[in-house]
Amino acid sequence: MDLFEAIIKRRDTRHFTSEEVPSSVIDICLQAAKNAPSVGLTEPARFLFVNDAATKQKIHEIFEAENQKAADKITDLARKEAYNNLKLQGIMEAPLGMIVCSDYSTIKADTIGVQTMAEALDWSVCCSIQNFWLALTSQGFSMGWVSILDVKKLKETIYIPDHYKPLGYFCIGRPATNYNNMPMLKQQGWTNTR
Numbered sequence: 001m002d003l004f005e006a007i008i009k010r011r012d013t014r015h016f017t018s019e020e021v022p023s024s025v026i027d028i029c030l031q032a033a034k035n036a037p038s039v040g041l042t043e044p045a046r047f048l049f050v051n052d053a054a055t056k057q058k059i060h061e062i063f064e065a066e067n068q069k070a071a072d073k074i075t076d077l078a079r080k081e082a083y084n085n086l087k088l089q090g091i092m093e094a095p096l097g098m099i100v101c102s103d104y105s106t107i108k109a110d111t112i113g114v115q116t117m118a119e120a121l122d123w124s125v126c127c128s129i130q131n132f133w134l135a136l137t138s139q140g141f142s143m144g145w146v147s148i149l150d151v152k153k154l155k156e157t158i159y160i161p162d163h164y165k166p167l168g169y170f171c172i173g174r175p176a177t178n179y180n181n182m183p184m185l186k187q188q189g190w191t192n193t194r
Ligand SMILES: Cc1cc2nc3c(=O)[nH]c(=O)nc-3n(C[C@H](O)[C@H](O)[C@H](O)COP(=O)(O)O)c2cc1C
Pocket: 010, 011, 012, 013, 014, 087, 088, 089, 144, 145, 146, 147, 148, 168, 182, 183, 184, 185
């Protein structure tokens, strides 16, 4: 698969088969992530993997609580119902889970680019995440980004060093669908922006 095809075919995936993700697939993704640009060459992306059901269950509970809060904010009843019908994660089904963090200990007094824009560290991690995602896609796998989480509770649930800032939980596996080659939110009529 060439680069442009991977960019076009990449999907945020919430529906997975039970097929395990070979470690050789993840090795290639980590190599792709490491080759992303980063502010001041800090290389701040840190990848924590989750593969036990008990931890996934705890993270799923954090998602459920935050998802309920998000639904409660929607006043339009039809829209609220549509929101509640969306599947916005595959935490329990995805064979592999991952938390990607920005490592703030990479910022030193002389680090280029972050003295004025500290957020550039997180942007750098997003570049790594996108490379990881494209590398998964090119190997026939995919992932889904879960941002509907309480970071404080996440840090209470599993050990994450203080200087790591989680940017999301990622559900990784073999996609069970490609949502008719379009974003799921479009396929399901939630939004029509692309
Ligand atoms: C920073 C970020 C956070 C996201 N969080 C969620 C999420 O919590 N749940 C979800 O279902 N999708 C989430 N998404 C996926 C987007 O909804 C998705 O990328 C968008 O609808 C376009 O679809 P596509 O990625 O398949 O092209 C997130 C995407 C990004 C970039």
